[in-house]
Amino acid sequence: MLNQIIFGYFAVTMISLALIVITRKNIMHSIVYMLILFFHIAGLYLFLNAEFLAAIQIIVYAGAIMVLFLFVIMLLNLREELRKSRFAITWPIGAIFVVLSAVMIIISVFGNRFANVGNVKISDIEKVGHTVAVGKLLFVEYLFPFEVASLILLVAIVGAIVLAKKEIK
Amino acid sequence: MEEYVKIVTRDRLYKDEMESLMTKFLFLEIVRGMRLTLKTMFKKPVTRRYPKEKRQAKPGFRGLHALVRNPETGNAKCVGCGLCAAMCPSKCIYIYTREGDNHEKVVERYEIEVLRCVYCSLCVEACPFQAIALTETYDYAAFSKQELFYTKDRLLKNWDDFMTEEKKKRYFESFWGPKTSFFRENESQATFKGKS
Amino acid sequence: MELLWEISIIVIKIVVVVSVVMFHVAYATYFERKVIGRMQMRMGPKEVGPLGILQPVADGIKSFFKEDIIPLNSDKPVFYLAPVISIMAAMSALAVIPFFDGFIISNINLGILFILAMSSLGAYGIVLAGWASNSKYAFLGGLRSAAQVISYEVSLGLSLVGVMLLAGSFNLNDIVEAQSSSVFGFYAIPQILGFFVFIVSAVAETNRPPFDLPEAESELVAGYFAEYSGFRFALFMAAEYIGMIIMSSLAVLCFLGGWTVPYYVLYLFPFLGAVPGVVWFILKLYACIFFYYWIRATLPRFRYDQLMALGWKLLIPLSLLNILITGIAKLII
Amino acid sequence: MVSLDWYVVLSLIIFFIGMFGFLSRRNIIMMLISIELMLNAVNISFVAYSHYIGDMAGHIMVFLIIAVAASEAAIGLALVILMVRNKETIFVDGLKELKW
Structure with a gap:
């Protein structure tokens, strides 16, 4: 019962926060709501026994990515969005597209249920700690994707600098 | 010139390359600064806590005005010649005189508006009788303008309060006595020199 | 019933920690003014109470009763929210700090990560305050703070990786235990490089001089809280000092051995074993805070490009080098 | 016990809200935020599946997705800066020409 109440709170709050985020005129407000949404997502991860991911969620998403958004918005200091309308004129087309893909994805998700069940139990994770469990898996079985991810980050660093740097005359 | 430039450049600070490198890598300059601040922490503070411990004014300080009291008559030495008022650049001295019973000049009112005074002490220099003085008092702040408007009685009281015997003597001997012997010898006569 | 008992114990712990820390925050301001005053050959606060000991109380009362001014064209909800975010981020990091053996509000396995997350959230308070005030000074302060926090968080996190490698845990309790059983008794000696990087980035992360560019008095008036007054201003100040206490206690726990004393010191002076752990912790904490002051x-404020260059060109490579050395050493031993 | 379906439904709803935001907002920073929303929705479903199936692979995927999201945000915001520098607007309506 307690589980259901907690989940219900998280679900309702997250959906309403997501709706608020995409409908704000002022980007700054939308980022503040997004921050609260990230906290709720981290809470949901804790609920699902993924502490390390919850910490990463807050450190990377809330602490780095959203601060980067804030920084860019402040750097550009644009106030014109307050005068313009929220959505593009073509928003009904977007809504129709969303509904269509929703139907498609829901059919595919709930039509085919997974067959193979893994052998990792929650008690196993809790015994060694989530960080250790993720770390062992990441550096043994998924080492190659991990290295690729680091390469992507390197490319992103170089790309961001190349794109945003002013040309030196 | 060449020598001067060499002194202010950086490489004179260190004996050789090695020392310069060490300074850079071990942040020796920062360490030196930190040592200095730590040392000053244990020195005696130089602060004077003003309202509690007042500083003795230096001799010759020009502070609050006072009218000199004649020790024989117990009245002000001032004869109401008006020289001080004439010399005052900020026009803050007001003198009102009348004719007395024996056809002498009586100083009825002698007022100084202290807020306008610039403490030039021209009045002291102008006075042929040394009848006005600037005491060494400096803390006489007040809450209203009225309190800083000094009448004759208050100026005489200033003399009694702030000019004790020894101070009085030193004051007139060393600093604010009129410098010309002319005035000193003819105490009975006041002459108006005018602005020259 | 057992749950109720546990909850009440946690509540009591929270009340104790918050009140003790707020008391220390108040007296950290007094300590700062005294120390800096003496270093500049002044006296510091001396009028309120004997030796000025009641000065923080007077400051608190004054800031509480001052008028709360809100700029006309500010973004009001965000303006109200910003100091609250700031103080909340600072305070919640207190939950995972063990003050002495066994006294911790919540003994989670991700102690260090939690503190890093909360210290990065502190930037939101600053940035949003700068943006919502609708003032040029505050805006520039917020902008600088955003860039500074993003840059220095990286080196702050990386400098602690060496400690995590040596201790093999994120849990602050375990880190202290691991230190007391290590060769030197504390990690500041084997992790000297990491300790250096940590000190510099912690000072930058808490926006303290000489890295106080977001609130540079001489160029930006007061930076991001230029428009704040009264109680909200006090909240920002309290958040800054709590941030200092958090960073100092992180340094104490991760590098200076927490509440323990190295075994060789105990061997030389056996009577020191009678001193309770919390006393050691507070002594080390105040040594760190004294270092801040x-x-x-001593140091003048850095220029902005110098600050960025220091962060990206010196501290991050140094901390990466530290991780490399620590990893190799761990592998060999 | 909350069943897995609820988590999947929650994640889908948030995903479609993000998708709608991406398709209908004109502000390019809002579009980037919508993408973050979609990525987070996917993360939720990964963690939920992982928890219920008993396989840690989902957690690893979330880890990698967060890394990709970080690089996406960096590149996207660099593009925003470039766009504002050239077009002086952050609305996608401003990008009308095919070539400039």
Whole structure:
């Protein structure tokens, strides 16, 4: 019962926060709501026994990515969005597209249920700690994707600098 | 010139390359600064806590005005010649005189508006009788303008309060006595020199 | 019933920690003014109470009763929210700090990560305050703070990786235990490089001088809280000092051995074993806080490009080098 | 016990809200935020599946997705800066020409 109440709170709050985020005129407000949404997502991860991911969620998403958004918005200091309308004129087309893909994805998700069940139990994770469990898996079985991810980050660093740097005359 | 430039450049600070490198890598300059601040922490503070411990004014300080009291008559030495008022650049001295019973000049009112005074002490220099003085008092702040408007009685009281015997003597001997012997010898006569 | 008992114990712990920390925050301001005053050959606060000991109380009362001014064209909800975010981020990091053996509000396995997350959230308070005030000074302060926090968080996190490698845990309790059983008794010696990087980035992360560019008095008036007054201003100040206490206790726990004393010191002076752990913790904490004040009194403020260059070109490579050395050493031993 | 379906439904709803935001907002920073929303929705479903199936692979995927999201945000915001520098607007309506 307690589980259901907690989940219900998280679900309702997250959906309403997501709706608020995409409908704000002022980007700054939308980022503040997004921050609260990230906290709720981290809470949901804790609920699902993924502490390390919850910490990463807050450190990377809330602490780095959203601060980067804030920084860019402040750097550009644009106030014109307050005068313009929220959505593009073509928003009904977007809504129709969303509904269509929703139907498609829901059919595919709930039509085919997974067959193979893994052998990792929650008690196993809790015994060694989530960080250790993720770390062992990441550096043994998924080492190659991990290295690729680091390469992507390197490319992103170089790309961001190349794109945003002013040309030196 | 060449020598001067060499002194202010950086490489004179260190004996050789090695020392310069060490300074850079071990942040020796920062360490030196930190040592200095730590040392000053244990020195005696130089602060004077003003309202509690007042500083003795230096001799010759020009502070609050006072009218000199004649020790024989117990009245002000001032004869109401008006020289001080004439010399005052900020026009803050007001003198009102009348004719007395024996056809002498009586100083009825002698007022100084202290807020306008610039403490030039021209009045002291102008006075042929040394009848006005600037005491060494400096803390006489007040809450209203009225309190800083000094009448004759208050100026005489200033003399009694702030000019004790020894101070009085030193004051007139060393600093604010009129410098010309002319005035000193003819105490009975006041002459108006005018602005020259 | 057992649940109720546990909850009440946690509540009591929270009340104790918050009140003790707020008391220390109040007296950290007094300590700062005294220390910096003496270093500049002044006296510091001396009028309120004997030796000015009641000065923080007077400051608190004054800031509480001052008028709360809100700029006309500010973004009001965000303006109200910003100091609250700031103080909340600072306070919630207190939950995972063990003050002495066994006294911790919540003993989670991700102690260090939690503190890093909360310290990065502190930037939101600053940035949003700068943006919502609708003032040029505050805006520039917020902008600088955003860039500074993003840059220095990286080196702050990386400098602690060496400690995590040596201790093999994120849990602050385990880290202290691991230190007391290590060769030197504390990690500041084997992790000297990491300790250096940590000190510099912690000073930058808490926006303290000489890295106080977001609130540079001489160029930006007061930076991001230029428009704040009264109680909200006090909240920002409290958040800054709590941030200092958090960073100092992180340094104490991760590098200086927490509440323990190295075994060789105990061997030389056996009577020191009778001193309770919390006393050691507070002594080390105040030594760190004193260091904050000491460099504030000594060093001039960095220029902005110098700050960025220091962060990206010196501290991050140094901390990466530290991780490399620590990893190799761990592998060999 | 909350069943897995609820988590999947929650994640889908948030995903479609993000998708709608991406398709209908004109502000390019809002579009980037919508993408973050979609990525987070996917993360939720990964963690939920992982928890219920008993396989840690989902957690690893979330880890990698967060890394990709970080690089996406960096590149996207660099593009925003470039766009504002050239077009002086953050609305996608401003990008009308095919070539400039």
